[in-house]
Amino acid sequence: MGRFRRRMYEDYGQEFNNDEHFEMAYQKVKRIKGFYSHLKVYIIINILIIISNLDGNLFGWNLQEDGLLDWHTYSTAFYWGIALVIHAFTVFGPDVFFNGDWEQKKIREYMDKEASNTNKWE
Secondary structure (H helix, E strand, C coil): CCHHHHHHHHHHCCCCCCCHHHHHHHHHHHHHHHHHHHHHHHHHHHHHHHHHCCEEECCCCEEECCHHHCHHHHHHHHHHHHHHHHHHHHHHCHHHCCCHHHHHHHHHHHHHHHHHHHCCCC
């Protein structure tokens, strides 16, 4: 059991005793935290890869751009980026773009449109 979870159970043990809502919320926060850690590592590692592929003296600022134009410089970022997008969809779900609120609006829109079409000739 992690420090945060142990502290939450100690502080609010009576309130969250056998509460599945707390457990679900805790797991969701843990997944979101894991995604942001994944994103942070992705950014740091890819910056290091790009810097290491620069040919020349980095601190003397005599840089050559040959390393920036090669595919292998960005291939890791590309394929890892695909995995990161998949991770984002597993964490935030398919409701990122089409959430329940969007569905309700579209249903209401089509119902209103259909009602206006049926009343059109009356």
